[in-house]
Amino acid sequence: xxxxxxxxxxxxxxxxxxxxxxxxxxxxxxxxxxxxxxxxxxxxxxxxxxxxxxxxxxxxxxxxxxxxxxxxxxxxxxxxxxxxxxxxxxxxxxxxxxxxxxxxxxxxxxxxxxxxxxxxxxxxxxxxxxxxxxxxxxxxxxxxxxxxxxxxxxxxxxxxxxxxxxxxxxxxxxxxxxxxxxxxxxxxxxxxxxxxxxxxxxxxxxxxxxxxxxxxxxxxxxxxxxxxxxxxxxxxxxxxxxxxxxxxxxxxxxxxxxxxxxxxxxxxxxxxxxxxxxxxxxxxxxxxxxxxxxxxxxxxxxxx
Numbered sequence: 262x263x264x265x266x267x268x269x270x271x272x273x274x275x276x277x278x279x280x281x282x283x284x285x286x287x288x289x290x291x292x293x294x295x296x297x298x299x300x301x302x303x304x305x306x307x308x309x310x311x312x313x314x315x316x317x318x319x320x321x322x323x324x325x326x327x328x329x330x331x332x333x334x335x336x337x338x339x340x341x342x343x344x345x346x347x348x349x350x351x352x353x354x355x356x357x358x359x360x361x362x363x364x365x366x367x368x369x370x371x372x373x374x375x376x377x378x379x380x381x382x383x384x385x386x387x388x389x390x391x392x393x394x395x396x397x398x399x400x401x402x403x404x405x406x407x408x409x410x411x412x413x414x415x416x417x418x419x420x421x422x423x424x425x426x427x428x429x430x431x432x433x434x435x436x437x438x439x440x441x442x443x444x445x446x447x448x449x450x451x452x453x454x455x456x457x458x459x460x461x462x463x464x465x466x467x468x469x470x471x472x473x474x475x476x477x478x479x480x481x482x483x484x485x486x487x488x489x490x491x492x493x494x495x496x497x498x499x500x501x502x503x504x505x506x507x508x509x510x511x512x513x514x515x516x517x518x519x520x521x522x523x524x525x526x527x528x529x530x531x532x533x534x535x536x537x538x539x540x541x542x543x544x545x546x547x548x549x550x551x552x553x554x555x556x557x558x559x560x561x562x563x564x565x
Contacts, residue, residue, distance in 0.1 A: 267309040269358060276367040276393035282306075283391050288359030288371040289315035290391060290420065293398050295564045299423035300398070300501050302528025312520045312530070313419040316355050317389055319404065320381060322417025323477065323513065323538035324348040326449045328380065330541035332413050339380035346447040351419070353381060368392040374407075383412035385550075397502075397563025406550040414548040414556060415536040421517065421528030422503060422562070425495030428526045429469050429516055433494040436463035436514065438478030442537050448475070449539050466494060469516065469529070477513045477537050481505070491531050500565045508558035509533040510546060533560045 269285025281293040282303075287310060292303035304314045328339035328349035343350040354373060362372035368390065375385040383406065390401040406412050424432050441461050445451040456462040460472060464482070481489035490504040491512060505512065515530030535558060536546030548556055 266306050268306070271306065272361055272364065272369045272371075274367050274369055274391065274393055276395075279393045279398070281391060281393060281398055283369050283371060284310075284315075285358055285360075286310070287316045287355045287357065288373060288387075288389055289317060289418070290398075290400075291315060293562065295397070298425070298497070298499055298564060300562055300564045302421040302423040311524060312421070312517060313351055313355065314421055314528075316351070316419045317387075317402065318351045318417040318419060318532070318534075319354050319387060319415075320375065320383075320385060320413070321352050321415040321541055322532065322534045322536065324350050324448055325541050326447065326539050330413070332541070333411065337380050337382070348447060348449070349380075352416075353378070354387070362388060363390075367394075377408065383410065384408035385412070385414070397561055399559065399561045401557065401559045403555055403557045404550070405555040406552055409552055411552065412550050413541055414550045415534070415540050415546065416556070416558065417509075417513070417532050417534035418560065419530060419532050420503065420562065421530050422491075422493045422501040423495075423528050424493070424526075425497035425499060427496060429493075429529050430471060430526065431468065431496050432529065433466045433468050434463045434514075434529070435466045435492040435494070436478060436512070437482035437489055437491075438464070438512065439480035439482065440478070442477040442479060442511075444476070444538070450537060450543065453479070466492070472516065473518045474514050474516045475518070477511050477534065479511050479537070481510065481512065483507065493529055493531075501562065502565055503531045503533075503562045504560060505533045506559045508556075509535055509560060511535070511537050533558070
């Protein structure tokens with residue numbers, strides 16, 4: 262008897278020397294390589310996705326304190342999926358089964374319906390298009406409010422840039438962010454600081470070294486096309502780059518220290534986010550989707 266992979270059906274897309282595998286469980290990306298080199302740090306096909314590798318984070322990214330928020334005068338309570346810190350984390354779709362709504366050799370569109378439930382009594386139709394192009398992997402997320410009332414919404418995704426087969430420590434990070442969101446012991450926002458003069462200033466390429474980073478960065482500096490790009494230069498001579506469009510004003514950087522031995526610090530989490538942690542409570546960056554309204558955001562990754 263053949264047993265299914267823990268991440269469900271595997272959807273491979275190919276273009277030239279680029280290969281990516283998108284998965285049924287969570288609708289995320291399990292692997293992406295170019296020219297035989299990993300661009301995104303993969304997880305094994307026989308393993309459960311660890312550390313949210315490649316997973317879409319909706320209808321909120323990061324943490325929501327106590328899982329409690331108020332929207333349009335109604336208080337809502339979500340399950341605490343990070344109970345040790347009394348938080349709800351990374352949305353509601355990580356373990357759902359997604360389906361391929363469209364598929365070509367170089368492109369797959371994964372879809373899922375988020376039905377009303379306790380704590381989030383709203384309805385969304387979500388599509389994520391993964392497409393290999395000559396310039397790398399392009400990821401487009403759309404979410405449509407298919408319910409009869411407005412709903413709160415935020416999104417993100419949790420890819421890890423591959424360190425080139427080793428640890429992230431000798432890699433050189435370039436991150437065009439002016440400020441960093443400070444957090445308390447529950448990893449909830451506790452202020453903001455300019456990165457200038459701190460150990461978290463990566464506006465110029467800087468070796469990661471032994472730093473343990475798990476922070477959201479803001480005020481991203483963008484090029485003339487509106488894109489902000491994070492670069493990880495690796496000891497193998499390649500540079501993995503992740504870009505975000507202007508619908509993603511925040512990027513979380515995570516050195517993966519909480520992963521299991523042998524998996525920790527093997528990739529750098531670079532997480533595009535439309536809002537900062539705890540946005541359902543603070544309202545910062547929160548999107549209000551009217552009935553019938555669609556939200557769209559893009560990010561991508563490449564090897565140079």
